[in-house]
Amino acid sequence: MKHSSFNLNGQNQKIESRIVVALERISEAFRVLLxxxxKENSLSPIQIQILIFIHFHASEKCKVGYLADEFNMTKATISDSVRVLLAKELVTKETDPIDTRSYSLSLTDEGEKIxxxxxxxxxxxxxxxxxxTQEQKKIMLNGLLKLIYDLNKSGIITMQRMCFTCSFYNVKNGTHxxxxxxxxxxxxxxxxxxxEHQISA
Ligand code: SF4
Incomplete structure (x- = not known):
């Protein structure tokens, strides 16, 4: 029978299950903090995530389709959030001069502040x-990167800008x-x- 990570009998015998449960706890912490x-800004968590994303990324990435992939949501859900952000004057639309049906989003002064x-x-x-310690951080980062890469490969999460999925990434003599x-x-x-990430073919 398949073993559940949350079944305490098996969990305490299996390090993989305890790591899964630990990750779940950490994701709860993110959820609560976000x-x-x-709440402080009377916005939804995804609206806050969109504002933060726009704040740190180039305008060609600040489009509904890209945001939907980034946050593993449908375009319709992102469009609803964008509508609210536009109505609250936290973002503005910038129409693409080449394709007038397409637009990217940028922050207003108030959006920038939030x-x-x-x-x-x-x-x-x-x-x-x-x-x-530095060693613990290195091991943790390495394990998480491998986990994210595998989850990305199996289609569970999108991760669009990591070295392992970049056409510039190479392994030379065993080094990245x-x-x-x-x-x-x-x-x-x-x-x-x-x-600078460029998606590999
Ligand atoms: S450009 Fe270089 S550093 Fe950036 S994701 Fe690609 S391989 Fe990594």
Whole structure:
């Protein structure tokens, strides 16, 4: 019979199950922190995530379709959130001069203010990570990157801008290498969200 990670009998015998449960706890922490930030601004969690995303990414990525992939949601759900953000004058539309049916979103001054403050919503998770040793951080990052890559490969999550899915990424003599930056990448330098990322075919 298939074993559930949440079945305590098996969980306490299996490290993989305890890691799954630990990740679930951490995702709960993100959910609560994001929810608190949203409530403060009378917005929904996804509306806050959209504002933060626009704040840190180039305009060609700030489109409904791209945001839907980024947050694993339908275009209709993202469009609903965008409508609210437009009505609250937190974002504006910039029509693509080449394709007038397409537009990207940018922040208004008020949207910028909220996004800037909200972007710190996960700081209380970063603080305890700072207390880990460099070795622990490296092992943790490496394990998480591999997990994210596998989940991406099996279609469970989208992760569009990490080194492992980039056409510039290469392995040379067993070391990670970036053909764009022309440099080796240490395990701790592998990026999750790179502005230069180019999707590999
Ligand atoms: S361009 Fe960015 S994502 Fe691509 S391999 Fe280099 S560092 Fe990684």
């Amino acid at each position: 929810w608190n930030e949203s 996004a800037k403050k909200a972007s710190f919503f996960a700081s209380s998770i970063e603080q305890p990570i700072e207390n880990l 290498y970036c053909n764009l930056l022309k440099t080796k990448l240490a395990e701790s330098e592998i990026r999750l969200d790179c502005p």
